[in-house]
Amino acid sequence: MMTATPHAPPELKSGAPWYKHRWPWLLMLGPALVIVGGINLGYVAWTRQDAMVVDDYYKQGKAINQDLRRDRVASSMGLAFDARYDPAAGRLTGSLYGADGPLVAPFRIHLAHATQPEKDLKIDVVPDGTGRFSVALPTLERARWQVVVEGGKRDWRLAAAWHWPQQATLALRADVPAAE
Numbered sequence: 001m002m003t004a005t006p007h008a009p010p011e012l013k014s015g016a017p018w019y020k021h022r023w024p025w026l027l028m029l030g031p032a033l034v035i036v037g038g039i040n041l042g043y044v045a046w047t048r049q050d051a052m053v054v055d056d057y058y059k060q061g062k063a064i065n066q067d068l069r070r071d072r073v074a075s076s077m078g079l080a081f082d083a084r085y086d087p088a089a090g091r092l093t094g095s096l097y098g099a100d101g102p103l104v105a106p107f108r109i110h111l112a113h114a115t116q117p118e119k120d121l122k123i124d125v126v127p128d129g130t131g132r133f134s135v136a137l138p139t140l141e142r143a144r145w146q147v148v149v150e151g152g153k154r155d156w157r158l159a160a161a162w163h164w165p166q167q168a169t170l171a172l173r174a175d176v177p178a179a180e
Contacts, residue, residue: 049117070150070157074174079103081149081158081172085137087165092137094170095127096149102131105152109135111162112146140164147172 018024078099085092096103106126113119119141127133142165149158149172158172 070155071159071175074156074158077156077174079156079158079172079174081170083109083170084168085140085164085170087139090136090138091134092123093132093134095130095132097131102129103127104129104131107152108150110148110150111140112148113141114144114146 080097081094083092083094092109096107104127106124109121109123109125111121111123121137123135123137125133125135145162145164147160147162147170150156158174160170160172162170
């Protein structure tokens, strides 16, 4: 009668304890990485607030119609906003023009970070007589920013995404109103 001999690699037949071999450690590496990743994910989920959830979604849904009205006002004014960020000087410079020429009324620029609301910036701007402005702006991190430029009385709005630093300049144009 023949007895079956186990087919073990030669290094396991040497009689050394298991922890002196590389294969058990290599096999344990995968589950260990999953555990470390799970702990990290749990920490991030526990310490970060969920910025996507809105308490009063109905009220915000009704506000969308008002935002669309502000977009139509910007279109009827023929607004155009151009800006350039200089990180060395820490300044945002640009201009705001309408169909009738430069706008000299105060306005607001809102830079919203794509994922971290605590990094959002609101900048009040007062352009000079030619519609040009220059404002101090802290160092922007490399990210996708949602930019909203709105009138001081919140009567018009321009909005777009800005990928800094891939896009050195920011140009926002109101949609041309459709012929009625």
